[in-house]
Amino acid sequence: MTNFKGKVALIGTGFVGSSYAFALLNQGAARELVLIDMNKEKAEGDARDLNHGLPFSSPMKIWAGDYIDCRDADLVVITAGANQAPGETRLDLVDKNINIFKSIVNEVMKSGFDGIFLVATNPVDILTYATWHFSGLPKERVIGSGTILDTARLRYLLGDHFDVDARNVHAYIMGEHGDTEFPVWSHATIGASPLREMINMDSLQTQRELEEIFVNVRDAAYHIIERKGATYYGIAMGLVRITKAIFNNENSILTVSALLEGEYDMDELYIGVPAIINRGGIRKVIELPLHEKEREHFAHSANTLKDVIDKAFQR
Known part of the structure; x- marks a missing residue:
C-alpha cells in the first residue's frame, strides 16, 4: 500500500458503524476517519460527538463526508445495510443487501479508491463476494469480518x-x-x-x-x-x-x-x-x-x- 495515510472511510453509521468508530478512536487505530451515511445529519452528529472525545484519546481527524472522500482512503469499512430482525437468519438478508452493496461499491470505486475493503454487513460472506465482484479489486484487498x-x-x-x-x-x-x-x-x-x-x-x-x-x-x-x-x-x-x-x-x-x-x-x-x-x-x-x-x-x-x-x- 503506497502513500499510506492511516485513513478509514466508514460507510454506515448505525449501531455497528458508530460502535466501530468509537472503538477505533479509543484504540488510536487510525489517523483519519470519515463517516459516510445516507442520513448525513446522523454522520455529522457522530463526527461531532467523537471529536469531543479527542482530548481523552490519541489524535485523529474525524469528519462527516461523502463517497468522494474514499478516493485516498487506505481502508473502506462497510457496515451499511438492512439489519437482521428477530427470527431472521443472516442468509435471509441476501436480496435486501446485494442491491444496496452494488450501489455503495460502485460509488466508492467511482471516487478512484484503490485500497482495501473490509465488509461487516450480513450475510457477510455473500456480501464480501459481492464487494469483490462489483469492485474488480484483487481478492487479497477485499476482506469480510467472517468468523x-x-x-x-x-x-x-x-x-x-x-x-x-x-x-x-x-x-x-x-x-x-x-x-x-x-x-x-x-x-x-x-x-x-x-x-x-x-x-x-x-x-x-x-x-x-x-x-x-x-x-x-x-x-x-x-x-x-x-x-x-x-x-x-x-x-x-x-x-x-x-x-x-x-x-x-x-x-x-x-x-x-x-x-x-x-x-x-x-x-x-x-x-x-x-x-x-x-x-x-x-x-x-x-x-x-x-x-x-x-x-x-x-x-x-x-x-x-x-x-x-x-x-x-x-x-
Missing part, C-alpha cells in the same frame, strides 16, 4: 469454562458466519496445551459440554437480538482488530472471510477461514488439516454459501 466474532465468542466461553484468560485460548470457528459454522476442536489449545490433551474428548460428558459451548457461540446473535435488538460491540471490536492488523502490517492470523481458490477444495467462494493479514490485505489463507468430521462440516457450510451465491448472481 472473527464467532471465534472470539468461542475463546471467551472456553476461557470461562476452564477459568483461563480468553487471550490465552486459541481456537477457531470456521465456515459461514451463520448457522452452518463449526468449531475446529482439533486445533484448539489452552496456552500451549492442545485441548485434546487436557480433557477426554471421547467422554460423552465432555462432548455434551463442548457442544453446549458451541451452540451458545452459534446462537449468540439470536439471544442478543432478542434482548437488545442488535449486536454491535463485539463485532465493532473485531473490525478494529482487523484494521490494526492491516495498518500495523502485523501478519496476524485472524478468521476472516477470504476468497478460496483451491484451498479446502473450494473455488470462487468467500468463507470464514484463518488467514494472514497485513498491510496488503490477505497475505495467505491458512489451510488447516481438518479431521474428517470437520471436513464434512466445512463442505456443508461452503456448499450452503455456494448455493446462495449461485442463485444471487446466476452463476
Whole structure:
C-alpha cells in the first residue's frame, strides 16, 4: 500500500458503524476517519460527538463526508445495510443487501479508491463476494469480518469454562458466519496445551459440554437480538482488530472471510477461514488439516454459501 495515510472511510453509521468508530478512536487505530451515511445529519452528529472525545484519546481527524472522500482512503469499512430482525437468519438478508452493496461499491470505486475493503454487513460472506465482484479489486484487498466474532465468542466461553484468560485460548470457528459454522476442536489449545490433551474428548460428558459451548457461540446473535435488538460491540471490536492488523502490517492470523481458490477444495467462494493479514490485505489463507468430521462440516457450510451465491448472481 503506497502513500499510506492511516485513513478509514466508514460507510454506515448505525449501531455497528458508530460502535466501530468509537472503538477505533479509543484504540488510536487510525489517523483519519470519515463517516459516510445516507442520513448525513446522523454522520455529522457522530463526527461531532467523537471529536469531543479527542482530548481523552490519541489524535485523529474525524469528519462527516461523502463517497468522494474514499478516493485516498487506505481502508473502506462497510457496515451499511438492512439489519437482521428477530427470527431472521443472516442468509435471509441476501436480496435486501446485494442491491444496496452494488450501489455503495460502485460509488466508492467511482471516487478512484484503490485500497482495501473490509465488509461487516450480513450475510457477510455473500456480501464480501459481492464487494469483490462489483469492485474488480484483487481478492487479497477485499476482506469480510467472517468468523472473527464467532471465534472470539468461542475463546471467551472456553476461557470461562476452564477459568483461563480468553487471550490465552486459541481456537477457531470456521465456515459461514451463520448457522452452518463449526468449531475446529482439533486445533484448539489452552496456552500451549492442545485441548485434546487436557480433557477426554471421547467422554460423552465432555462432548455434551463442548457442544453446549458451541451452540451458545452459534446462537449468540439470536439471544442478543432478542434482548437488545442488535449486536454491535463485539463485532465493532473485531473490525478494529482487523484494521490494526492491516495498518500495523502485523501478519496476524485472524478468521476472516477470504476468497478460496483451491484451498479446502473450494473455488470462487468467500468463507470464514484463518488467514494472514497485513498491510496488503490477505497475505495467505491458512489451510488447516481438518479431521474428517470437520471436513464434512466445512463442505456443508461452503456448499450452503455456494448455493446462495449461485442463485444471487446466476452463476
